[in-house]
Amino acid sequence: MSNLTTNTESVFRTCLLPSVLWSACILITVSGCEKSELPEATPEKSPDAKLPQEETSPPPSDQQTQQAKNLDRSEGEQVTVILEVPDQPVKAGASFPLTVKFEIAPLWEIRTLDAQPAKVATQLKLELPDGFQAAGDWQAPPSGRSLSLDNHPVYAGEAEFRQTVQVDADVKPGEYTLSCQVQYQACDEQRCLSPVQKKLHVTVLVGESQTND
Known part of the structure; x- marks a missing residue:
């Protein structure tokens, strides 16, 4: 009886482990894709941030x-x-x-x-x-x-x-x-x-x- 229980647990772990690893890989892959699709926000005070341009009229000649x-x-x-x-x-x-x-x-x-x-x-x-x-x-x-x-x-x-x-x-x-x-x-x-x-x-x-x- 003890040997049967041990064999059953071994089979269950063998079958369960690949499924868990496969699910984890899918989650990591999807998460990585979603993260890569989001643009990186540029901080307002960054030198690359575009400030609104003021229209200036030329001085009179x-x-x-x-x-x-x-x-x-x-x-x-x-x-x-x-x-x-x-x-x-x-x-x-x-x-x-x-x-x-x-x-x-x-x-x-x-x-x-x-x-x-x-x-x-x-x-x-x-x-x-x-x-x-x-x-x-x-x-x-x-x-x-x-x-x-x-x-x-x-x-x-x-x-x-x-x-x-x-x-x-x-x-x-x-x-x-x-x-x-x-x-x-x-x-x-x-x-x-x-x-x-x-x-x-x-x-x-x-x-x-x-x-x-």
Whole structure:
């Protein structure tokens, strides 16, 4: 009886041992595969960690800065007004053109400089520093006809007015600010808005006098 029990236990251990080893090998293999499939997390403070990139706009160039000094723009829903002078330095004793441009929305119009009554006319009034003089009258573009019943003269689309400014010979080199007060009334075929007043500013750079050349 004792020999039978011993033989039975021996057979059981012989059969059980390979099964246990086989199961252990399968678990180790599966565990190793699962571990290898998981990516390794990069620590936040690691040198390899990617930080969010900040968008930076390039600094304004000298040309953009100069343009800002020589051009002033007033945006409007019906009318946009632009005051502009040349971006090159002006020599003392010379003259330069100054421009006021109106950009008028489709189906809208503004009155001419000589419209009556004067409160509805387009008005341009320069304010110049000492040593700067307006030479002559404003050079106005050709006018058109209003869409209203009386067909009075108006400006539509783009209208550019020019004025020549003379610099005295004794003006010292440097930057000078010029201003222009603009008044206009925008109208369409059926109605007119209240007159609008805007004041625009530009900077002119004056160089050496022409007599020193």
